[in-house]
Amino acid sequence: MRNWKFAMASTILGSALVLGACGSTEEAATGSETEETTADTASDEAVVEGSVAGDGSSTVAPIMEGIVEEYAAAQPGVQVTVGVSGTGGGFEKFIQGETAFSNASRPIKEEEAASLEEAGIDYTEFLLAYDGLSVVVSQDNDWVEDLTVEDLKKLWVEDGTTKKWSDINPDWPDEEVVFYAPGTDSGTFDYFNEVILEEEDLVKSATLSEDDNTLVQGIQADPNAIGFFGYAYYVANQDTLKVVTIDGVEPTNETIESGEYAPLSRPLFTYANNAKLAEDPAAYDFMQYTLENAGAMADAVGYVALPQEEYDKGLADLEALK
Template sequence: MRPWPELVRLPILTTLVGCLAGCGSGGGLTSPAPTIVVDGSSTVFRISKAAQEAFASVDPDVTVVVDNHGTGGGFGRYLQGEVDIVDASRDAKPDEKEKAWSQALEWTRFVVGYDGITLAVNAKNDFARSITVDQLKKLWEADSKVVTWKDLDPSWPDRKIVLYSPDNDSGTFEFFVEAILGKGKHPRDGVQQSSDDNILVNGVVGDPDGLGYFGYAYYADNKERLKALAVQAGAEAPPVAPSPETIADKSYKPLSRPLYIFVKNSSTKRPEMASFLSYYLDNVSTLAVTGRYDPPTPEDIEANKAALASLTAKSGDDAAQAVAKPSTP
C-alpha cells in the first residue's frame, strides 16, 4: 500500500491531537481548580479545618488545603510565597513582619478565637491539683534542677516527672515559654517534644508521671483520660482551672491568648479567596466553638469587619489600577 501524502496525514494528526486535548471537557482545555492554601498553628488548625469543611458545601469547586506545621512553620512557608493564610497561635514577630513587608508580602490580621494553654497530667495522678507560675518557671527554666515531683512540692511523690511539649516551631511553645520564663528565655533540655498535639496527649495519657501542655481543645477532647491543673498566677491569687468561662473572662492567666489568621493581601484579589475569607469571618464564632475554643468578642468581630472592608477596598483599587494601566507592547 502506498503511504499517505504528507498533506493528507497532517490535518488528520492535528484533528486527533485537538480531540485528545478536549476530551472530557466539552471540547475545550480544562483549567485547574482554584486552590487556597492555609498552614500554621496546630491550635488554630481546628478552626480553619472547620471553615474548610463548611465552605465545601458552599463552593465545592474551590479546593481549600489546611495543614499544621506550627505557627513558625506557617510563617516560614508564607515568606516563601507558598500559602495564602497563616494560622497563628501567637502574634507575628518583628522579624517575620519585616521580611514579609520587604518582599511585598503584606498581610492583614484577624482574631478568630481565644484559647487557654492547658497543663495536663495523667488521670491517675491523685496529688497534683494546681501549680503555681513560680513552680512552672522552676520546672521549665534552662538550668532547672527539678527532677521529681517532690522537688516541686515536698508533699508530692519522689518520682521522676516526664515532660511533654510542642516543638520549637509551635506558637503554643513560644507563647508558653515567654509567659512563664520571660521574653528571650529558653527552656530546659530533656523534654519530649512533638509538632502533633495528639502525640503529646497520648504521651501524658500513657505515662502516670507525665506532665504536658497544649491548646485547651486537645484537653477538652480527652477529659476522660487527662486531668487539667489549675494555675496560680501569684502568691495572693487563687488557682484557676482552664475553662471556656475563665478563658473568656481572662481570669485564667497568664496562659489565655488570642488566636489569629494572617491573610495575604494580594491573595484576596482572587474571587475564590475573597469568598472563602468572607465566609470564614461571617461564621467565625460558630467555627471557633466547633474547634472547641472561645469565639472572638463583639469588639473583635467589629474590628474584623473593619479590617476586611479596608482590605476589600484596597484589593478593588489595585484591580482597578491594573485595568487602567496600559499594557506594555
C-alpha cells in the same frame, strides 16, 4: 454543624489538612431538572472556583479543620489545603509567598513582619478566637491539682538538674517528671517561653512535637507526665486527661474570656496576604466564610468565641481590601 469536639477526640490530625469537594458525576447525572434549573439561576457571585493554601499553628487547626470541611460543602468548586507546621513554620511559607493565609497562636514577630516587608507582602491580621493554654497531667496522677506560675517555671526551666515531683512538694512522689511540649516552631511554645520561662531554656528532656495529638497520647499513658497545649485539645480529651489549675484558676470559657486565667489566656489569629485576597476570588471568599463562622466553630471545638464586634471589624477590614 457536626459535633466537632467528638470529631477532634476521635481523629488524629495529619501533617496537612486537604479538604475540598466536587459533586460526584453520578449525583449530577441523577439530579432532577428542577435542581439543574435552580443551579443555573443562582447568581454568578455565589459560584467560586479555585484553590487556596494556608499553613501554621496546630492550635488554630481545630477551628480551621471545621471551617474547611463545612466550606467544602458550601463551595465545592474551591479546594482549601491547610498545613499544620506550627506558627513559625507557617510564617516561613507565608513569607515565601507559598500561602494565602497563615494561622498563628501568637502575634507576628517583628523579624517576621520585617521579612514580609522585604518580600513586598502586605498582610492583614484577623482575630479568630480566644485560647487558654492548658497544663495537663494523666488522670492516673492523683497528687497534682494546682501549680503556681513559679512552680511551672521551676519545673520547666532547664537548670542542669533532674526534675522530680518532690522538688515542688515533698509530699509528692520522688519520681522523675516526664515532659511533653509543643515543638519550637509552635506559637504555643513561644508563648509559654515568654510568659512562664521568661525566655530561659525549656528542659532538655522534654519530648517536643508540632502535633498536639502526639502530646495528648504521651501524657495519657504516663502518670509522671506533664504537658501543655491549646484548650480545645484538653476539652476534646478531658475524659482521659486532668487539667491543672494555675494559681487556683481553672481554664474555662469564662476565665479565658475574662482574662482571669492569667497569664495563659491568649488570642488566636490568622494572617492573610492582602494581594491574594484582592486578586483571588477563592481566597477572598474563603476568608469571608472563615470570619463569618469562626465564632461558632470556636465554640464548637472548645475554644472561646470573640465578641461579635471583633468579627465585624475583621469583615470590614476584609471588605476594604476589595
